[in-house]
Each structure stands twice: as C-alpha cells, then as structure tokens.
Amino acid sequence: MKFSELGLRPEILKALTDMGYNDLTPIQEETFDHIRGGRDLLARAETGSGKTAACGIPLVQKIDPSLNAIQALILVPTRELALQYVEEIDNISRHTGVVPFAVFGGFSMEIQKAKLRDKVHVLVATPGRLIDFLYNTISVDLSHVRTLVLDEADEMLKMGFIEDVDFILSCLIHEHQTLFFAATMPAEIDRLVRTYLKDPVRVELNKEQVAPQSLSHHFRYTGRQPRLTALIEYLTTEKISQAIIFCNSRHHGEKLAKELEKKFESIAYIHGGLEQPRRTSIFERFRRNEITFMVATDVAGRGLDFSHVSHVINYDCPCGLESYTHRTGRTGRMGRSGIAMTF
CATH class of the missing domain: 3.40.50.300 (P-loop containing nucleotide triphosphate hydrolases)
Incomplete structure (x- = not known):
C-alpha cells in the first residue's frame, strides 16, 4: 500500500x-x-x-x-x-x-x-x-x-x-x-x-522472528588468536561503510577505542557516562556519515536508526538473546542489507 x-x-x-x-x-x-x-x-x-x-x-x-x-x-x-x-x-x-x-x-x-x-x-x-x-x-x-x-x-x-x-x-x-x-x-x-x-x-508481525530478514549473521571463533587482532584484520579486509562495535562495559569500550585509534582515523566512542551534548554530537556526526567506526556500550543498542550502518560487530558477546536482537538490529533496517559479526 x-x-x-x-x-x-x-x-x-x-x-x-x-x-x-x-x-x-x-x-x-x-x-x-x-x-x-x-x-x-x-x-x-x-x-x-x-x-x-x-x-x-x-x-x-x-x-x-x-x-x-x-x-x-x-x-x-x-x-x-x-x-x-x-x-x-x-x-x-x-x-x-x-x-x-x-x-x-x-x-x-x-x-x-x-x-x-x-x-x-x-x-x-x-x-x-x-x-x-x-x-x-x-x-x-x-x-x-x-x-x-x-x-x-x-x-x-x-x-x-x-x-x-x-x-x-x-x-x-x-x-x-x-x-x-x-x-x-x-x-x-x-x-x-x-x-x-x-x-x-x-x-x-514476525512473532517468532524479531530480527530483520535482510540481516546476515556471522560468527568467528578466534581460538588462540587475540580478539583485537581478529577485529583489526576484519575491519581492514571487510568492505564496511559504517560499523557499530559493541562492548559490554565502559572500561572495555574505552580500552578498545584507544587501540583502534592507533590503526584507524575515523573512530568515536559512545557510552552512558558522557554528557548529553557530547552524546548527541557523536550520534549526529555518525548519522551524517562523518564517523566510520563507533565503539559503543548498549546505550546505542535500542531503537536508533542509522541509515549508513552496514555492519554491527559484537566484540564482546551480548549477555542475552534480547540484547543480541537489539544490537544487531542497528543494521539491516527498513529492508536494507546488513551484516552482524560476533567474535
């Protein structure tokens, strides 16, 4: 209609x-x-x-x-x-x-x-x-x-x-x-x-399937390889327009953002402890496609619509099915294709 x-x-x-x-x-x-x-x-x-x-x-x-x-x-x-x-x-x-x-x-x-x-x-x-x-x-x-x-x-x-x-x-x-x-x-x-x-x-609608159907789910077992090395390799080789990289805690997110800043130019870190104007500024810059990789805690995992996000990456595995659904739902929105990668 x-x-x-x-x-x-x-x-x-x-x-x-x-x-x-x-x-x-x-x-x-x-x-x-x-x-x-x-x-x-x-x-x-x-x-x-x-x-x-x-x-x-x-x-x-x-x-x-x-x-x-x-x-x-x-x-x-x-x-x-x-x-x-x-x-x-x-x-x-x-x-x-x-x-x-x-x-x-x-x-x-x-x-x-x-x-x-x-x-x-x-x-x-x-x-x-x-x-x-x-x-x-x-x-x-x-x-x-x-x-x-x-x-x-x-x-x-x-x-x-x-x-x-x-x-x-x-x-x-x-x-x-x-x-x-x-x-x-x-x-x-x-x-x-x-x-x-x-x-x-x-x-x-989709009572048994709340994740977007245009979303492709990938999982990588890192074994003895450090997760950070696996992530950097993935970000370097994969064709990514924009990605949100989720961590389970503020401390993990901060540590990861600092490591990624050594390798990539366009990095931002968002978490619930930031002052509201700063959070809003980062989200708006990300929405305008001025930031390529956004490291985030679950503050970015619900409801927000970023049209350029091609990948959602769970650097830390989410704590439950609902968290996984809402994190990965930041890509593959409104019928657009997207990739969810969990390490």
Missing part, C-alpha cells in the same frame, strides 16, 4: 514524499487505520521495521495545530530515542504547524520549561524527566492528551522504569487512546496491558 492511498492531508503527504516515503512497511500498514480510528493498540514488530513513522504519521494527521496544548505524549526509555522521535515527527509535520519537543535528563529544565510554555503539540519524554516536571513544575499539562504512546515498552521494564510508567499512565484519567510498541513482549507487559489498554488491537 502507498501513502498516497491513505487520505492523508496534502501537507503531510508532501513531507513524506520529500522524505522518500512511498510504500508502507508491514507494521505501518497493519496499524495505521487502528491508530487513526482511535483504537488502543499493542504492536510487536521486528527492529528496524518503521515503528517510529507507524506511530508518528497518524499522530500528526490527528493533531489540531490551532490548539496550543500537548495532544500526544510519547514515552521512550532513552534520550537518544527521544531525539530521534522528535526528528522524525518534525520531518513528517514540517508543513503542518504541528510542533514536537523532547524532554529528558542531562539538559537544562529551565530551557525545556521555556519551550513548553511556548507551544508543543507532541511531547516526547523519558519517564524520569517527565515525572520531574509533573512533581516540580506546572509546565506540563496532560489534560488535552488524546494519544499516549509507550515505545520500547519491553526496554522500559528491563531498565526499571515500571513504577515511573505506572505513575504517568495513572495521571491520564480522562478518555484517551493508548499505544504500546515493542520488539519483544515479555510476560510482565501483560499487567500494564490489562490495566491501561481498553480492548486493544494486537498486531504481532
């Missing part, structure tokens, strides 16, 4: 054409009418399937730009995912007058307050920072929220945000639509679903 067949407002359709969006992905096709129709939704789809746009396009279509109020609230687990959501919705809504904005920790609340006082239609937030606003300010008014979105719901649970999410959901006591998106569906999500969703539509 094509976006031109959906009856979208002309200004939204123009933005999607500018973005190169012509055909709907399966998750977009399965969810669009339900979201536009106001149904609660529980959606599971593979990483890199177009979930951000699946949510963003019908939300922008439903928002009244003339009403200066928060009409959609999107909860995400990380600052980077919040910024990615805002960028996507900003692109979709560029001709409509709909204003998205993100609030997250590690950034001045005063600056965020000023923007909230001005005009925001779509608020994207991490749970902790949103609760800071709800407890300590009068800047966030949720009484006009028509749609609440919980994205990466499974990761919210894993990161210990369940109580925060519970509190935020309980604040919306008026009639509204609730959408849950996740790549995996742990059993704990069922309680949230039973409590907060009303007769939800359930969309489960």
